[in-house]
Amino acid sequence: MSVLSLENITYKYEGTAKQVLKNISMDFEPGKVYVIMGKSGAGKSTVLSLISGLDLPTSGNISFNGKSLKQLDRDDYRAKSIGLVFQGYNLLTNATALENIVLSMSISKSVEKSKKQFALTLLRKVGIDEETANRKILKLSGGEQQRVGIARALSHNPDILIADEPTGNLDGDTEKNIMEILQKLAHEENKCVIVVTHSKHVSKYADELWGLNQGNLVFVK
Numbered sequence: 001m002s003v004l005s006l007e008n009i010t011y012k013y014e015g016t017a018k019q020v021l022k023n024i025s026m027d028f029e030p031g032k033v034y035v036i037m038g039k040s041g042a043g044k045s046t047v048l049s050l051i052s053g054l055d056l057p058t059s060g061n062i063s064f065n066g067k068s069l070k071q072l073d074r075d076d077y078r079a080k081s082i083g084l085v086f087q088g089y090n091l092l093t094n095a096t097a098l099e100n101i102v103l104s105m106s107i108s109k110s111v112e113k114s115k116k117q118f119a120l121t122l123l124r125k126v127g128i129d130e131e132t133a134n135r136k137i138l139k140l141s142g143g144e145q146q147r148v149g150i151a152r153a154l155s156h157n158p159d160i161l162i163a164d165e166p167t168g169n170l171d172g173d174t175e176k177n178i179m180e181i182l183q184k185l186a187h188e189e190n191k192c193v194i195v196v197t198h199s200k201h202v203s204k205y206a207d208e209l210w211g212l213n214q215g216n217l218v219f220v221k
């Protein structure tokens with residue numbers, strides 16, 4: 001059963017004639033890592049903005065658990081069901097790792113009894129111990145920052161994790177570590193993990209690999 005389904009999506013930016021996405025269809029299930037690979041300008045960011053409910057397709061339909069995003073409250077969908085991981089981490093650099101997670105939980109109105117304990121549990125899950133959790137982001141390595149970014153994306157327990165070039169700023173070993181964490185979240189915690197990248201290395205971690213080329217999406221393996 002798909003958690004997310006794209007049916008015959010096309011997309012044109014307002015006021016432009018170019019079709020940026022050309023009739024693309026794809027189904028996403030829980031428990032799998034999906035990698036969408038494409039060159040610069042292929043349409044990766046556009047697909048992500050549609051999947052995450054920032055915008056609606058020009059034609060076609062996107063559904064989440066069988067319900068069209070057109071009918072859902074998309075702010076609510078984004079806040080509850082989607083976790084985002086960014087290439088540049090997007091953390092508050094002058095706050096600690098722990099504070100970043102707790103703040104994010106407060107904004108998403110988490111009902112956890114102890115936000116701090118829950119945040120520490122999430123951080124431990126991605127390999128950040130308590131000492132590191134209490135350090136300011138500025139004093140963490142890139143790989144550690146991305147692990148905090150993943151913990152933050154998990155803090156409202158979303159069904160879908162979307163990672164936009166999550167290892168774009170990291171070296172090979174660190175890339176492996178981050179991709180293994182994302183893989184574990186899919187395989188052991190049943191998250192639907194969607195990664196967009198231009199990196200061939202990242203594609204090795206895919207349960208399903210798709211290629212995006214000038215707005216056309218094709219199944220690779």
Ligand SMILES: Nc1ncnc2c1ncn2[C@@H]1O[C@H](COP(=O)(O)OP(=O)(O)OP(=O)(O)O)[C@@H](O)[C@H]1O
Pocket residue numbers: 013014016020038039040041042043044045046047
């Ligand atoms: N706001 C916009 N208005 C008009 N055209 C846009 C806009 N944003 C992107 N495009 C165009 O849509 C196409 C796809 O862009 P998109 O940003 O989705 O590609 P991408 O694969 O994410 O590229 P990159 O890897 O460089 O981020 C490109 O031709 C781009 O010029």
